[in-house]
Amino acid sequence: MMIQLKIDGKNINARKGQPLIDVALENGVYIPALCYLKGQPCLGTCRVCSVKVGGVVAAACTVPVAHGMEVEVNEPEVADMRKALVESLFAEGTHNCPSCEKSGRCDLQAVGYEVGMMVSRFEYRFTPRERDYASDKILLERDRCIFCQRCVDFVRDEETGQKIFSISGRGANSRIEINAELANKMTAEQVTRAVNLCPVGTIVEKGVGFNEPIGKRKFEIKSVRERALAGDHK
Numbered sequence: 650m651m652i653q654l655k656i657d658g659k660n661i662n663a664r665k666g667q668p669l670i671d672v673a674l675e676n677g678v679y680i681p682a683l684c685y686l687k688g689q690p691c692l693g694t695c696r697v698c699s700v701k702v703g704g705v706v707a708a709a710c711t712v713p714v715a716h717g718m719e720v721e722v723n724e725p726e727v728a729d730m731r732k733a734l735v736e737s738l739f740a741e742g743t744h745n746c747p748s749c750e751k752s753g754r755c756d757l758q759a760v761g762y763e764v765g766m767m768v769s770r771f772e773y774r775f776t777p778r779e780r781d782y783a784s785d786k787i788l789l790e791r792d793r794c795i796f797c798q799r800c801v802d803f804v805r806d807e808e809t810g811q812k813i814f815s816i817s818g819r820g821a822n823s824r825i826e827i828n829a830e831l832a833n834k835m836t837a838e839q840v841t842r843a844v845n846l847c848p849v850g851t852i853v854e855k856g857v858g859f860n861e862p863i864g865k866r867k868f869e870i871k872s873v874r875e876r877a878l879a880g881d882h883k
Contacts (some may be wrong), residue, residue: 652716663714670698670709678722679874680761683738685710686796694798697734697760699722701727725837726857728764736769742849743775743792749850750835756848757795759873783829786840786855794825794851806831806845813843827881836871 650665656678665673670680671687691710698709701721709722714788721727740756746752778791801813813831816823835843844852870882 654718665833721874732764740771751850784832
């Protein structure tokens with residue numbers, strides 16, 4: 650069923666129930682996101698895709714479009730809210746971009762540019778979190794984790810369906826964990842997928858991550874906004 654809604658005052662036709670973040674992108678309106686992946690179940694963890702729907706702030710990835718909906722994406726207050734959320738993620742972890750293997754391919758770094766971040770308005774915590782070397786194939790740089798939960802929900806053991814990654818603790822004591830036994834069974838393709846799923850540089854393939862960059866510096870060739878609008882999700 651086709652419906653009509655407004656995004657930043659523009660009339661838009663869409664299929665009822667589509668995720669708002671997808672409808673916006675299909676109509677040339679970029680909304681940043683760090684946990685959402687098109688075609689995958691919505692996680693709604695990062696809230697970086699926050700917009701106003703009928704004057705109420707909501708995460709665009711969690712909102713199914715409906716007839717008559719009025720959405721504000723670039724309204725100054727909500728745009729600054731998205732910027733503050735990104736700044737808080739930088740402040741909560743340790744993100745030393747010049748020395749990170751994923752610099753130039755990091756979604757958090759790229760979204761920081763898109764929201765116009767120069768420095769965080771929040772005090773940097775530099776929370777110490779120990780690296781995890783237990784897996785034969787994967788190193789966890791825990792201090793970079795933004796707890797998006799992509800790896801938790803979308804990376805599973807192929808035989809049992811068990812989760813390979815998990816999050817322990819709560820609040821400031823939260824940290825990403827890895828089941829080393831299951832991780833050691835991962836194929837090379839699974840490891841690469843896990844590395845690519847991570848929006849930051851937390852999941853690093855051993856023997857590769859520190860010898861050379863994880864990949865081409867894709868966001869220096871084409872920005873995250875340009876890639877999203879072009880439908881390039883690699």
